Amino acid sequence: MTETGQGTLPITSRPGQIPSLIQPAAQRGPQPTPSTMTNHASSDEAIRLEGVSKRFGSKTAVNDLHLTVPRGSVCGVLGPNGAGKTTSIRMIMSIILPDEGTISVLGKRSAVESKDRIGYLPEERGVYRTMTVGDFLSYIAKLKGVDARGLTQKIDDWLEKLALPGVRKKKCQELSKGMQQKVQFAATVIHDPDLIILDEPFSGLDPVNAHILRDLILEQSAAGKTILFSTHVLFSAEQLCDRVFMINQGEKVLDGSMDEIRASHDPRNVIAEPMTPGVGERQLASIPGVDSVAAGGRGRGAMILRLADHADAGAVMRAAASIPDAPMRRVEIQSVTLEDIFIRLVKPGDSEDNLRRAISADEPLEVGADA
Numbered sequence: 001m002t003e004t005g006q007g008t009l010p011i012t013s014r015p016g017q018i019p020s021l022i023q024p025a026a027q028r029g030p031q032p033t034p035s036t037m038t039n040h041a042s043s044d045e046a047i048r049l050e051g052v053s054k055r056f057g058s059k060t061a062v063n064d065l066h067l068t069v070p071r072g073s074v075c076g077v078l079g080p081n082g083a084g085k086t087t088s089i090r091m092i093m094s095i096i097l098p099d100e101g102t103i104s105v106l107g108k109r110s111a112v113e114s115k116d117r118i119g120y121l122p123e124e125r126g127v128y129r130t131m132t133v134g135d136f137l138s139y140i141a142k143l144k145g146v147d148a149r150g151l152t153q154k155i156d157d158w159l160e161k162l163a164l165p166g167v168r169k170k171k172c173q174e175l176s177k178g179m180q181q182k183v184q185f186a187a188t189v190i191h192d193p194d195l196i197i198l199d200e201p202f203s204g205l206d207p208v209n210a211h212i213l214r215d216l217i218l219e220q221s222a223a224g225k226t227i228l229f230s231t232h233v234l235f236s237a238e239q240l241c242d243r244v245f246m247i248n249q250g251e252k253v254l255d256g257s258m259d260e261i262r263a264s265h266d267p268r269n270v271i272a273e274p275m276t277p278g279v280g281e282r283q284l285a286s287i288p289g290v291d292s293v294a295a296g297g298r299g300r301g302a303m304i305l306r307l308a309d310h311a312d313a314g315a316v317m318r319a320a321a322s323i324p325d326a327p328m329r330r331v332e333i334q335s336v337t338l339e340d341i342f343i344r345l346v347k348p349g350d351s352e353d354n355l356r357r358a359i360s361a362d363e364p365l366e367v368g369a370d371a
Contacts, residue, residue: 043071043107044070044071045068045069045070045071045104045107046069046070046071046072046073046105046106046194046195046226046228047067047068047069047092047103047104047105047106047195047226047228048067048068048069048102048103048104049065049066049067049068049088049091049092049101049102049103050066050101050102050103051064051065051066051100051101051102052064052065052066052067052088052091052098052100052101052102052103053065053098053099053100053101054087054091054096054098054099054250055099060250061084061087061250062084062087062088062091062098062247062250062251063250063251064100064101064251065084065088065101065247065250065251065252066252067088067245067252067255069226069228069243070226070242070243071226072221072224072225072226073226073227073242073243074217074221074226074227074229074240074241074242074243075226075227075228075229075241075242075243075244075245076229076230076231076237076240076241076243076244076245077089077228077229077230077231077245077246077247078230078231078232078234078237078244078245078246078247078254078338078342079230079246079247079248079346080248080346081232083247083248083249083250083346084247084249084250084251085199085230085247086123086199086200086230087250088247089123089197089199089228089230091103092105092111092197092228093111093118093120093197094110094111094112105118105195106118106194106195114195116144116145116191116193117193117194117195118193118194118195118196118197119188119189119191119193119195119196119197120188120196120197120198120199121184121185121188121197121198121199121201122199123199123200123203123230125177125180125181125184126184127172127180127183127184127187128172129171129172129173130171130172130173131171131172132168132169132170132171132172133159133164133167133168133169133170133171133172133175133183134152134155134168134169136172136183136187137155137158137183137186137187137190138151138152138155140187140190140191141154141155141187141190141191144190144191145191146190146191154190155168155186155190156168158186158189158190159183159186161212161216162182162183162185162186162212162216163182163209163212164179164182164183167179167183177204178204178205178206178209181201181204181205182209182212182213185198185201185213185216189216189220193225194225194226195225195226195227195228196217196220196225196226196227196228196229197227197228197229198217198227198228198229198230199229199230200230200231200232201213201217201229201231202231202233202236203231203232210233210236214236214239214240217229217240218240221240227240234337234338234339234342237338238258238337238338241258242257242258243255243256243257243258244256244257244258244261244338246341246342246345246346248345248346253345253346254341254345261338261341262335262336265336265340265341265344266336268306268307268309268311268313269304269305269306269307269333269334270290270304270305270307270313270316270317270320270331270332270333270334271298271302271303271304271305271330271331271332271333271334272284272302272303272305272320272328272330272331273300273301273302273303273328273329273330273331274301274303274326274327274328274329275327275328275329276301276326277300277301278301279301279325279326280303280323280325280326280328281293281303283323283325283326284303284305284320284323284326287305287316287319287320288311288315288316288319289307289308289310289311289312289315289316290305290306290307290308290311290316291306291307291308292305292306293305293306294306304334305320313333317331317332317333
């Protein structure tokens with residue numbers, strides 16, 4: 001395994017290849033002209049993508065992508081496996097360049113111009129395995145311009161926050177993968193960046209460590225940092241995000257605040273769980289505004305009341321709770337989750353894993369049956 005030092009410049013290179021953020025321009029492919037790099041970002045925007053597209057050969061990985069990440073927000077990037085999330089993040093980080101469109105980061109034409117204000121945790125994990133944890137974090141911090149005075153204490157503080165006390169003198173290769181991942185998070189934020197970009201930060205973490213990482217992300221958000229992260233852990237996205245952006249087959253299918261998204265995907269369902277399972281279905285179905293009743297929802301004997309378009313949910317709930325011969329254990333609005341929305345928007349075959357296979361094999365792309 002090739003050793004990499006993450007947390008300074010993003011490094012995604014094959015053996016013999018110069019890491020792309022520090023490649024000479026001649027080796028990085030066609031460069032956008034100054035006119036295509038015009039900065040249209042406002043001071044309230046940490047990241048802005050306008051009409052961004054990326055192709056690999058004849059296949060389009062990202063198509064006409066528009067995205068704005070407000071400063072100080074926590075934005076989650078969701079999508080099926082390889083739907084274009086990592087490709088989009090790599091373009092934001094200038095690891096690869098878009099074929100079309102413009103990107104601005106922290107008011108600059110590219111992440112390269114703001115690299116010391118950005119903390120980046122890439123999808124590919126990597127540490128200097130033979131270095132001690134303390135030396136590794138010190139090395140990364142110094143590359144990012146952190147003053148050596150007080151650095152040892154700062155490293156100890158981060159290791160304490162990450163529940164890694166006593167590992168500073170251990171070699172990175174002595175740590176478990178989960179512990180190495182937490183060390184990499186420390187390397188990502190050791191220089192106190194304004195913008196934190198995390199690609200699948202919860203991947204491979206057990207529930208305890210995922211909880212620790214969620215708390216630290218919230219702590220960084222409370223300190224005014226802008227955070228953009230991709231994840232398949234939809235529960236974490238719901239807990240953390242101000243805004244959610246979903247990409248499927250390289251195109252944006254969802255973009256908005258959590259409140260906006262929940263409102264626009266409101267299922268208009270009420271959950272009713274009778275004290276005695278199987279009792280009350282006929283009475284529930286007769287309530288004005290209820291279109292249908294079906295078994296479902298959490299709880300033994302729970303039923304889903306699907307409401308008519310203009311039904312008053314409050315009135316339906318009051319009526320359900322007051323059926324005299326069918327007392328209810330609970331009556332509540334069915335809240336939509338990101339998982340519900342994800343399943344609704346993403347078909348089973350929608351995966352850029354298929355795209356990547358097609359790129360390598362130059363064969364037709366498989367998509368969902370309805371695509």
